[in-house]
Amino acid sequence: MPSTPLNRLSHISSHIASTSSDMANNGTSRPKVVVTRDLGPEVMPLLLNRAEKDIDILVWNQDRACDRTWLLENVAGASALIVLVTDKVDAELLNAAGPQLRVVSTMSVGYEHVNVYELARRNIKLGYTPDVLTDAVADISIMLALMAGRNARETMTIVNNGQWPEYNWAPFLFCGRQLSASRSSPIRVAGFIGFGRIAQATLARLVPFGFTDCLYTSNPSSKPNPSRDSQIATDQRLRSVRRVDLQTLAEQSDVVFVLAPGGDETANLVNEGFLKSMKKTAVLVNASRGSLVDSDALAKALREGWIWGAGLDVVKGEPGIAADHPLVKEPRCAILPHIGSATIETRLEMATLAVNNALAAIFDKDMPASLDLSAYSKQ
């Protein structure tokens, strides 16, 4: 894959015409910023306007994930590397960049694709984009909870296939489970596996649906925080906010939201045992990482009616999810292709933050959002 000059990016070519000759050779002393994807006409000018003054820029400009070979060939001499979740940042890439690399800035809240130990060892900073996607993912979590309860996938498919005329109104036709409180279910319990920013934003959105109680589980190594919990309960006018064990959460929740980090420690937390303990009327939502849910167990739970339905934004093994995947075959399983943060508003904020993290680091300013890597330092 050949290196492609920046000015092939048609929508930004006018900005860089005057600097393209400087950028064609790397003989300047300006810090070099390598970007593994065109970040769009709203965000790229943040870099390109600097290109005329104090930085050099090299951008992978194809409309697909950055080619590894291209990146290894072109990263040399970079001071900053702006990457996406599709780019693996490992020792090989860092070696190819060279010792002047000061910052890796990823346009994501997760950093599973980055070897944080290698960064810590080399004293390279890591920028990421927490917080800005909280609302977008909380919105998707509410949407999936509603869709799972209200049989949205089954009923939409009937309409899309032109089968609506085959169904005549009947008292309980298409009936799902109600997210909101009702006379027969005045107590509504939200359960959160993981209780960080996104979970708390999701909880806030549930309050006007008549939710009364919140249960959550946390990383066992984190300290309980009952005063924080009672403050949330007061603020949200809930009867209770309580940290519990997984079994209690499974048994008592009307909706279970999986909103914890991925990785080995949380793999398959939602397994057959968990699903069998859930209420038959409850729904499961996963908007974090596919690895937390055992797909085969969930498919069995839906097939055999252990729970009412599921709404998933992530599936283990994604995007390699074929039509015959056991969860795709379950009509009560609404699956989205990992669009939790996929709003124009949020992705623009993420891209802007990724650029600002990179620029701040190379010019010795405070990065707006950097991860503390001291825990990963082996010294």
Added chain:
Amino acid sequence: MPSTPLNRLSHISSHIASTSSDMANNGTSRPKVVVTRDLGPEVMPLLLNRAEKDIDILVWNQDRACDRTWLLENVAGASALIVLVTDKVDAELLNAAGPQLRVVSTMSVGYEHVNVYELARRNIKLGYTPDVLTDAVADISIMLALMAGRNARETMTIVNNGQWPEYNWAPFLFCGRQLSASRSSPIRVAGFIGFGRIAQATLARLVPFGFTDCLYTSNPSSKPNPSRDSQIATDQRLRSVRRVDLQTLAEQSDVVFVLAPGGDETANLVNEGFLKSMKKTAVLVNASRGSLVDSDALAKALREGWIWGAGLDVVKGEPGIAADHPLVKEPRCAILPHIGSATIETRLEMATLAVNNALAAIFDKDMPASLDLSAYSKQ
């Protein structure tokens, strides 16, 4: 279609065995209750437990809408008639019932299927089921607003068809519009065509999404109520709640919710002119009646990008909506088969209320929910 004895309803046969001989002839003096559909094992005992004491019951027990001929043949002598939206209650049916009919009780909030003038003229009471479906429909309204903004139909279809593997992550892949407020869109305006109970319940659910302002239109003959509006604004911590004209609502709303009654007065309120005035980033939700939205205009608006997306629980001409309907062909149009009140919790409450309305009327007690028919009286 032959009259089918009640005890063919297998799940309730044990309740009525002792009274079936009484019920086979109508020679008793007990008031007769005709029910046009089996209302399920949770609700039917409310009637059947009375059947042993003080009422006779006749139920259409097929798993489809009540046959008109059967109903005309069997309604004679009824004191109460419990109906669904699929049953047309007109002069012919009321004549067939006879002058002793005291109440028609419909398991619905709408009563387009009932000739209210004929009821008023004969002094027959009308029971219906308002309020109990408010939360179920507000839930669907929020779900549809989210689905319309987040491209839920398009993205779910990709997964269901096994096409997810064909899509590689990209910064703006699958991006939709965010319902929640964001740094770039801190002002969020909800617009309601019709501002009754369901609209207000929907508004309450939008508040934690960061909505700041509410616009609404009302029946022109209803009086403005600014003190009520400012009270809602205070209660919901909104900057403003304002009654406006349709044009202003179209121009300023980020989400337009259609939640007004059907009928001639509201037909096609959402037409080409309205849709052209909406923001390109806005979405339209209809969870009331299909007649309020011009389907062809909406399909054109989606095709040509006048608005971002639409979420519909109702479509004009439903359920006769084929796969080649112009709205079904629009990928940015998420359509549900009129499931707004279709939760088990709500439908059980509606059925219970319909039974209680009928029983109260025949035993001269206050009906829990009756419509005042005085406006329809021609005297």
